[in-house]
Every structure is written in C-alpha cells, then in structure tokens.
Amino acid sequence: METITSIKPLLAVLASLLVVPILVTSTRVPNVREAWTFVAATVKFLIVLSMVPTVLKGTEIVYTVAEVIPGLAIKFRVDTFGMLFALVSSSLWIVTSAYSIGYMRGLKEHSQTRYFCYFAICLSATVGVAFSANLLTLYLFYEMLSLATYPLVVHHQDPEARKSGRKYLLYILGTSIAFVLPAMLISYNLAGTLEFAKQGFLAGTASKPLIVVLLILLVFGFAKVAIMPFHSWLPAAMVAPTPVSALLHAVAVVKVGAFSILRMITGVFGTNLLLDLHLGTLVCYAAAFTVIVASLIALTQDELKRRLAFSTIGQLSYIILGIALLSPKGMIGGMTHIAMHAFGKITLFFCAGAIAVATGKKYISQMVGIGKRMPVTMIAFFIGSLSVIGLPPCGGFISKWYLVLGTLEADQMLMLFVLLGSSLLNAAYFLPIVYKAFFCTPEESMFENKVQEAPPWCVVPLVLTALLSIVLFFYPQPFLELARMAVEGLLGG
Amino acid sequence: MSEQYPALLVVVPLLSALVICVAGWVNKRLCFPIAVAALGVAAYSCIGLLLRVLDEGVIVYKLGGWDPPMGIAYYVDHLNGLVLSVVSVVALLNLIASKKSIDQEFPDKIGPFYTLYVLMVTGLLGIVVTGDAFNLYVLLEIAALTGYGLLAMGEDRAPLAALNYLYMGTIGACFYLLGVGYLYIVTGSLNMVDIAKILPSLYQSKAVLGAFIILMVGVWLKMAFFPLHAWLPNAYTYAPSAASSLIAPLVTKVMIYVMIRFILTVFTPEFAFNILAVSDSIVWLAVIAIVMGAILALAERNLKKMLTYIVIAEVGYMVGGAWLGNRAGMTGAILHIVNDALMTLCVFLVAGNIVYKLKGYAFDDLKGLYRKMPFTMTAFTVGVLSMIGVPPTCGFFSKWYLILGAIRAEHWFFMGALLFSSLVNAVLFFRIIEIAFFEPFTDHHAHGHDHQPEPIDEAPLSMVVPLWIVAAALVIVGIYTSDIVTKIIQFAIPEGIL
Numbered sequence: 004m005e006t007i008t009s010i011k012p013l014l015a016v017l018a019s020l021l022v023v024p025i026l027v028t029s030t031r032v033p034n035v036r037e038a039w040t041f042v043a044a045t046v047k048f049l050i051v052l053s054m055v056p057t058v059l060k061g062t063e064i065v066y067t068v069a070e071v072i073p074g075l076a077i078k079f080r081v082d083t084f085g086m087l088f089a090l091v092s093s094s095l096w097i098v099t100s101a102y103s104i105g106y107m108r109g110l111k112e113h114s115q116t117r118y119f120c121y122f123a124i125c126l127s128a129t130v131g132v133a134f135s136a137n138l139l140t141l142y143l144f145y146e147m148l149s150l151a152t153y154p155l156v157v158h159h160q161d162p163e164a165r166k167s168g169r170k171y172l173l174y175i176l177g178t179s180i181a182f183v184l185p186a187m188l189i190s191y192n193l194a195g196t197l198e199f200a201k202q203g204f205l206a207g208t209a210s211k212p213l214i215v216v217l218l219i220l221l222v223f224g225f226a227k228v229a230i231m232p233f234h235s236w237l238p239a240a241m242v243a244p245t246p247v248s249a250l251l252h253a254v255a256v257v258k259v260g261a262f263s264i265l266r267m268i269t270g271v272f273g274t275n276l277l278l279d280l281h282l283g284t285l286v287c288y289a290a291a292f293t294v295i296v297a298s299l300i301a302l303t304q305d306e307l308k309r310r311l312a313f314s315t316i317g318q319l320s321y322i323i324l325g326i327a328l329l330s331p332k333g334m335i336g337g338m339t340h341i342a343m344h345a346f347g348k349i350t351l352f353f354c355a356g357a358i359a360v361a362t363g364k365k366y367i368s369q370m371v372g373i374g375k376r377m378p379v380t381m382i383a384f385f386i387g388s389l390s391v392i393g394l395p396p397c398g399g400f401i402s403k404w405y406l407v408l409g410t411l412e413a414d415q416m417l418m419l420f421v422l423l424g425s426s427l428l429n430a431a432y433f434l435p436i437v438y439k440a441f442f443c444t445p446e447e448s449m450f451e452n453k454v455q456e457a458p459p460w461c462v463v464p465l466v467l468t469a470l471l472s473i474v475l476f477f478y479p480q481p482f483l484e485l486a487r488m489a490v491e492g493l494l495g496g
Numbered sequence: 497m498s499e500q501y502p503a504l505l506v507v508v509p510l511l512s513a514l515v516i517c518v519a520g521w522v523n524k525r526l527c528f529p530i531a532v533a534a535l536g537v538a539a540y541s542c543i544g545l546l547l548r549v550l551d552e553g554v555i556v557y558k559l560g561g562w563d564p565p566m567g568i569a570y571y572v573d574h575l576n577g578l579v580l581s582v583v584s585v586v587a588l589l590n591l592i593a594s595k596k597s598i599d600q601e602f603p604d605k606i607g608p609f610y611t612l613y614v615l616m617v618t619g620l621l622g623i624v625v626t627g628d629a630f631n632l633y634v635l636l637e638i639a640a641l642t643g644y645g646l647l648a649m650g651e652d653r654a655p656l657a658a659l660n661y662l663y664m665g666t667i668g669a670c671f672y673l674l675g676v677g678y679l680y681i682v683t684g685s686l687n688m689v690d691i692a693k694i695l696p697s698l699y700q701s702k703a704v705l706g707a708f709i710i711l712m713v714g715v716w717l718k719m720a721f722f723p724l725h726a727w728l729p730n731a732y733t734y735a736p737s738a739a740s741s742l743i744a745p746l747v748t749k750v751m752i753y754v755m756i757r758f759i760l761t762v763f764t765p766e767f768a769f770n771i772l773a774v775s776d777s778i779v780w781l782a783v784i785a786i787v788m789g790a791i792l793a794l795a796e797r798n799l800k801k802m803l804t805y806i807v808i809a810e811v812g813y814m815v816g817g818a819w820l821g822n823r824a825g826m827t828g829a830i831l832h833i834v835n836d837a838l839m840t841l842c843v844f845l846v847a848g849n850i851v852y853k854l855k856g857y858a859f860d861d862l863k864g865l866y867r868k869m870p871f872t873m874t875a876f877t878v879g880v881l882s883m884i885g886v887p888p889t890c891g892f893f894s895k896w897y898l899i900l901g902a903i904r905a906e907h908w909f910f911m912g913a914l915l916f917s918s919l920v921n922a923v924l925f926f927r928i929i930e931i932a933f934f935e936p937f938t939d940h941h942a943h944g945h946d947h948q949p950e951p952i953d954e955a956p957l958s959m960v961v962p963l964w965i966v967a968a969a970l971v972i973v974g975i976y977t978s979d980i981v982t983k984i985i986q987f988a989i990p991e992g993i994l
C-alpha cells in the first residue's frame with residue numbers, strides 16, 4: 004500500500020477546533036458567529052474532499068502529530084473506510100449548522116454560543132476518530148467526543164437534562180474506562196503495538212480465551228454504538244436540542260461507536276483471526292438481538308424522538324451485524340449503511356425538530372393530520388422512513404441489499420430472517436405516522452387545514468437531506484466505491 | 497556558578513527565610529518579593545541541575561568539601577533532579593497564586609507565614625537532594641515542623657488537626673530515625689551510597705530486615721498510606737488555602753520519593769523485590785488504599801475534604817506502582833510523582849480560589865460556579881480530566897504505565913483498583929460539575945437573547961494566571977510524556993529492573 008505524508012488530516016481535525024475561540028469572541032453578534040460556523044464547516048468539508056482523489060487511487064495519507072509514549076504516537080492515517088465516515092459527518096455538519104440556526108433561534112434557546120462551540124469540538128473529535136491510525140489516537144478522540152457531547156446533551160440545564168447527562172456519562176465514560184482502557188493496555192502488552200493493521204495486530208499473540216475476553220471488552224466498551232445492554236443512554240440523550248440528536252445521536256457520536264467496533268474487528272483482531280476462531284457469530288448474535296429488541300421497543304414509543312432513538316439503536320446494530328458476518332458483501336453493506344442510514348435518519352430527526360418548532364408537538368399521538376399543516380416536512384419524513392426501512396428509491400435499500408447478500412454469502416440464514424423481520428418492524432413503526440399524518444377524516448385531524456411550515460432554515464436542510472437520500476439510491480458510488488475498496492484492501496490486498 | 501546549584505537550592509531559601517522573618521517586622525510588603533526571589537533562585541537552580549544531569553550524569557556535591565562518608569554529600573541523579581524541579585516549580589507557582597489569599601486570610605501574620613513557607617520548601621528540597629540518610633531526617637523534621645505551623649494557622653479546627661498530625665508525624669519521623677539507626681549500627685555509615693555498598697553482605701541480617709520494616713512504616717506514616725492516613729484529611733481540610741495547596745501536592749510526593757530512593761539506592765531492588773518477597777503484599781495494601789481512598793471520598797460533601805481522600809488514593813497508586821517490581825510500574829510511580837503534584841496543585845488552587853471568593857467549600861457553596869467563576873472552573877475541568885485519566889492530560893499517561901505495570905506483573909487486582917478509582921473520580925468530580933453547572937435551577941426558556949447572565953465574579957488575575965499555567969502544564973506534560981520517560985525516568989531506574 005502506497006502512503007504519502009501530508010498535514011491535511013490534522014488540518015481537517017483542527018478546522019473546527021480552531022474556530023472555537025472565534026465563536027466565543029463573537030458571542031454578541033450571532034450572525035457573525037454563525038457565519039464562522041459555516042466557514043469552518045465548509046473548510047473542513049473541502050479539506051476532507053480534497054483527500055478523496057488520493058484515497059480513491061489507493062494511496063493512504065499519514066501524519067504523525069507527536070510521539071506521546073515511546074513507540075506510540077498520536078497519528079493519523081486516512082484510508083478508504085475512514086474517508087467514508089469523515090465524508091458523511093463533515094458534509095452533514097454543514098447541513099446541520101443551517102438547521103441549528105433555524106431550530107435554536109426558532110425556539111429562542113439560551114447559551115447558543117456554548118452550543119455552537121461544543122458542536123464544533125464534537126466534529127473535530129469525530130473526524131479525529133475517522134482518521135486515527137492507532138488505538139491510542141482513536142481512544143483519545145473517542146473520549147474527547149464523549150466529553151464534548153455532554154454539554155450538548157444537558158443543554159437545557161434542567162433536572163431532566165441532569166438525569167440524562169448522568170446516564171449518558173455513566174454508560175459512555177464508564178464503559179470506555181472500564182472496558183476499552185484495560186483491553187487497549189492488554190493488547191499493547193501482547194502485541195507491543197496499537198497500530199491498526201490490515202489483518203489486525205493480535206493474531207498469533209494470545210490464546211483463544213483471552214481473545215474472546217478482549218473481543219467482548221472492545222465490542223461492548225464502545226457503548227456509543229448502543230448495543231444492548233448498553234443502549235439506554237441513547238433514548239435518554241434525546242433531551243438534547245434536536246439538531247444534537249440529529250447529527251450526533253444519529254450520525255456522528257453513535258457512528259463513531261460503530262466505526263470504532265469496525266476498526267477493532269478489522270484492525271485489531273483481523274477478519275482471519277475471527278474467522279479461524281468462529282468469533283464473528285458471537286458478535287452477530289449480540290447485534291441481531293439488539294436489532295430485533297430495539298425495533299420492538301420502538302413500536303411502543305409515543306414520543307417521536309424516542310421512537311427514532313430506538314430505531315437508531317436497531318440500525319446501528321445492522322452495521323455491526325454486517326461487519327461481524329465477515330463476508331465481503333456483508334462488510335460492504337455494513338460500511339455503506341453508515342452513510343445511508345445517516346442521510347435517512349438525520350432527515351427524520353430534522354422533521355421531528357421542525358414539527359417541534361412549528362407546532363410544539365412531541366408525541367406521535369398528537370400528530371394526526373399534521374401532513375396538511377406541514378406537507379413538505381411530512382413528505383421528507385416519508386422519504387426518510389423509506390430509506391431507513393430499506394425500500395427503493397432510497398439509499399437505505401442499497402446498504403440493506405448488500406447486508407442481505409452478505410448473510411447469504413456467509414450462509415447465516417437466521418441473520419437473513421433477522422434483517423427481513425426487522426425491516427417489517429421498521430415499516431410498522433414508521434409508516435403509520437405518515438399514514439395518519441395525511442389520511443384522516445377532518446374530525447380526526449388535530450390541525451387546521453392551513454399550510455404553515457417551520458422556518459426556512461429548518462425546512463431547507465431537511466428537504467436537502469431527503470433529496471440526497473433519493474440521489475444516493477441512483478448514485479451510491481462515492482460511498483459504495485469507498486466501502487468496496489476498503490473491503491478489498493482488507494480481504495484481497 | 498552552576499557547580500554550586502545543589503548548595504544554592506537549599507541555602508538560598510534557608511537564609512531568605514530568616515531575612516523574611518526580619519523583614520516582616522520592618523515592612524510586611526517586603527516578605528512576598530523576597531520569598532518569590534528565594535524560591536525563584538531555588539527553582540532556577542533545580543532546573544539547571546536537572547539539565548546538567550541530563551548532560552553529564554550523576555552530580556555529587558560535597559558540602560564544605562568534606563568527603564563522604566564522613567561529610568554530607570548531595571547526590572543529584574535523574575530521579576531527584578526531576579523531583580527537585582517539580583517541587584521547586586510547584587512551590588513557586590503556589591506562592592505567587594496564594595499572595596492574595598494570604599493577605600486576606602491573615603493580614604497580621606504575613607511575615608511568619610512566608611517564613612514558614614520558605615523554610616518548609618527548604619526542608620522538602622533538602623530531603624530530595626541529600627544523599628545522607630541522617631541529614632534527610634533533619635530536613636524531614638524541618639519540613640514537618642514548619643508544616644505543622646502552616647496547617648495550624650487555618651480555621652478553628654485547624655490547631656487540633658495539626659496537633660493530631662504532629663503526633664503521627666513525629667511517630668513517623670521517629671520510626672524513620674530508628675530505621676536509620678539500625679542501618680548505622682550494622683553498616684557504620686549514614687551515606688546512602690556507602691550503605692548500599694556495605695549492605696549486600698548483610699542481606700540475611702535480622703537487623704537489616706528490622707531497619708527496612710521500621711523505616712518503611714515511618715515513611716508510610718508520613719505519606720499517609722492507608723491505614724496510616726487518619727491524620728491527613730482534617731489537617732489538610734482546615735488548613736489555610738495557601739498551606740494546603742503547598743502541602744497536599746508536595747509532602748506526600750516527596751515521601752514517595754524517599755520510599756523509592758530507599759528501594760532503588762539504599763536497599764537496592766535486588767533486596768527489596770527478590771530477597772524480601774513482600775512486594776505482592778505491599779501491592780495488596782496499595783489496592784486497599786486506592787479502594788478505601790475512593791470510597792471515603794465518595795462519602796464527603798465537602799470539596800476540600802473530598803480532595804484529601806483522593807490524595808490518599810493517589811498515594812496508593814504510587815506505592816503500588818513502585819512495588820510492582822517492574823520497569824513499567826516504577827516508571828508509572830515516578831511519572832505520577834510529577835503528574836500528581838501538578839494535578840493536586842491544580843485542584844487545590846481551584847479550592848483556594850473558591851474559598852477566596854465564597855468563604856466556603858461545601859458542595860452547597862458551589863452552585864452556579866460555572867457562571868460566576870468561568871476561568872477557575874475551566875482550569876478545574878482540566879484538572880478533573882487529568883484526575884480521571886482522560887488523554888491527552890498527564891493523568892492518563894501515568895495511569896497508562898501503572899496499568900501496564902500491573903498487567904506485566906499480572907496483578908489484576910491492582911489494575912482493577914486503578915480502573916475503579918478512575919471511575920470513582922469521574923463520579924466524584926462530575927457530581928461537583930453538576931452542582932456548579934446546573935444548580936440553582938432556573939427557567940432558561942423564553943428568555944432568549946434578552947436573558948441576562950449572572951455577573952462574573954472571578955478571582956483576581958494573580959490567582960487565575962498561575963492556575964491556568966498549571967492547567968496548561970497538565971496537558972503539556974502529558975504530551976511530552978515520551979520525552980520525560982525516555983530522557984529522564986529511564987535513567988532513574990536501575991537497569992536490573994525489567
């Protein structure tokens with residue numbers, strides 16, 4: 004594998020970090036502050052984008068920041084898989100920033116500067132995770148993200164926020180200190196390195212029982228992926244403002260968890276090691292359990308954001324399931340699902356937020372007939388639902404298609420039924436919302452028959468992401484190609 | 497000039513202390529600049545010494561030109577070069593940061609306070625620099641006696657707490673002296689290097705064993721190693737801010753240094769780890785110290801007292817790390833001397849700032865602090881992250897080595913205790929952060945931009961700037977861990993330890 008050294012990965016991480024002091028100093032002029040957020044988001048996206056051609060040529064970009072422990076450096080390595088994730092999160096940050104303005108101003112939220120600052124820090128950490136070359140760097144940015152998200156989760160500063168914040172920290176910080184930290188040190192002691200390798204660095208260094216212990220510690224340690232039984236922080240974190248739920252708890256934070264586990268499976272253990280020891284199935288079952296149970300719980304939730312949260316828990320485990328199948332198609336499906344689910348789910352959250360801004364409604368039972376009041380929002384909601392369920396013509400279909408092929412390839416019939424059953428459940432908890440929004444008798448309708456949408460800052464982003472979900476069905480190439488190259492690099496190269 | 501550094505770093509503060517005492521009678525305002533100048537010279541000499549050691553290796557300085565073992569010799573190697581620099585820098589920063597609080601807390605005792613302060617630092621620096629076991633005892637008493645005085649100047653309950661400490665501290669010092677006495681009886685020498693040369697033939701002697709045990713117990717009493725810790729929490733809690741933020745970061749760490757010095761230089765690792773075969777039991781004691789320190793801290797509803805129990809848990813980190821008997825553990829222990837001194841200084845300075853502004857340090861006093869004192873609380877947050885062990889703060893890296901040492905020694909309970917303590921620290925500190933961030937609850941909605949935040953009521957700049965320097969140091973030291981380990985600590989540990 005060809006590598007070149009370039010400072011670009013560091014710049015991509017720093018772009019959103021360096022803007023924080025500027026945001027703080029421009030507190031008094033909100034328009035200038037928001038302009039700076041856009042500048043940072045655009046610059047970040049462009050830096051990430053400028054690395055795409057290099058990565059597509061099969062070259063990796065490396066940059067060593069500092070050697071903090073003898074032999075262990077804070078180091079970036081941009082490969083195809085990391086690029087996929089960085090592209091998704093940095094592009095969606097631009098859209099979310101626009102949406103944030105509409106949402107935060109629409110609801111006259113307090114402490115907006117703090118909000119935008121920590122949002123920027125979160126994005127730095129996310130891209131840092133995506134570009135990490137070793138487990139130490141990944142852990143550093145993972146923790147940075149955990150802590151930077153806390154002020155956003157507890158934004159409202161009321162007793163409920165405090166309770167949720169506590170739960171959030173307990174799960175996220177607790178698992179990373181109690182599970183990941185010892186697993187990282189034990190691995191380091193075994194292998195003498197933490198550098199992600201194509202077929203992992205643990206192969207041949209440890210006995211099977213120890214590998215099993217490490218696998219369990221590392222899969223459950225990254226609790227951001229909300230795999231059961233470490234999932235209940237995610238519904239609790241829904242007290243945050245909706246843009247936070249949209250970008251962080253549907254895309255950045257939770258997928259950092261999924262991304263980390265994927266990195267562990269491919270970069271630390273290596274697919275061959277797990278295949279030899281038949282450990283992929285172990286992870287598969289944990290993920291499958293989460294997929295089904297989370298979908299069932301989602302059916303019972305009346306609060307829209309909580310239903311979306313449980314849906315996210317299930318969808319995240321799709322990604323884990325895809326990778327844990329350890330078959331090429333399954334892995335492509337898992338990786339692509341990071342992008343496809345992101346665009347679909349962020350649309351749904353944007354819609355939930357737009358409804359809250361325009362009508363103040365949070366519960367699904369209060370949304371009968373809302374389609375007549377907010378047609379654009381609800382059509383976008385429908386498109387987002389289709390994508391998450393995995394129906395054409397939406398991007399979600401592509402990743403689910405590969406996941407299904409993966410189960411066939413790996414000869415895991417049970418997992419095939421899990422995927423199909425979950426799709427039915429997804430349809431069961433999403434489509435009634437859309438149906439009742441549009442098709443109800445005038446008596447049933449809870450809204451006046453007059454179109455009144457949320458402010459344009461809210462509506463335009465959600466239309467955009469909904470359209471992108473459709474575009475990704477016809478042109479899935481950027482993400483699909485990156486995922487295909489990543490899997491080829493891991494298995495074929 | 498630079499040949500005289502070892503003498504300067506003790507003599508200058510010692511004489512300055514006397515000058516400060518006299519100056520206090522003439523004009524109180526002279527005391528502070530003299531103290532700063534004295535500790536500035538000491539810090540300059542210490543850092544100069546460390547740099548020289550890095551260049552030239554071990555430096556031996558014969559006081560008055562008398563040859564050891566008759567005369568007193570100061571030995572400066574990588575280990576105490578590092579500890580000297582930390583002690584002198586921490587003492588200097590704390591002195592500058594504490595000026596306002598000293599002025600506020602006892603305007604009529606400024607002269608005596610600075611005198612004791614500088615004398616105490618003299619004692620601590622002397623303990624670290626000396627190569628003579630008896631001389632160490634003398635300096636130990638200087639540091640201890642001045643320490644009692646400083647601690648007793650605090651609140652109403654401070655004199656009683658300091659008296660308690662005096663009893664326990666004196667017992668500890670006596671034990672140490674007895675241990676040195678035994679060593680003197682069997683070896684006829686008080687010079688550490690000299691004793692180390694004579695001891696190997698006497699390893700089987702019961703007297704040496706007795707000396708070792710009694711000496712260790714004495715040192716443990718002085719460092720508040722659980723269950724010999726009972727004197728510490730009250731003494732540090734009720735002390736004046738300036739005294740607790742000097743003594744909490746330094747005294748326990750200097751005693752850890754003494755313990756490591758005796759393991760590495762006097763008794764040699766061969767004797768301590770292999771012949772005695774007590775390492776495992778001592779690590780178990782450390783496990784208990786860490787867990788108990790953490791649990792006792794959980795029970796407190798008072799910031800300063802909670803911090804004192806964390807100090808006790810951290811002592812367990814370092815004792816355990818040193819006694820794991822491998823290179824990673826020892827590296828962790830030595831690195832943690834540096835890191836913990838800085839971390840403890842950071843959080844105690846924060847406590848000082850809070851006391852200065854609010855006159856209280858119970859949890860209930862901390863409500864709304866993020867709005868009232870944003871700069872202090874930012875530094876506090878950095879200190880907290882380091883205490884929990886979040887990269888890239890330095891606390892993470894010493895924990896890294898300690899856990900690695902535990903893994904290599906296959907001492908899983910010590911690893912568990914370290915992780916447990918990290919988790920408990922997270923709970924402890926986020927509890928405070930919650931109070932300072934959320935309470936008092938107000939309705940923030942519907943205020944929007946019109947909402948007028950409470951006015952900022954921050955501590956003076958002379959307190960905040962040193963605090964921020966310490967907070968920045970936590971991150972910078974963390975990032976330079978690799979250099980500190982490969983250039984300094986690696987040479988501080990004998991090659992025999994793998």
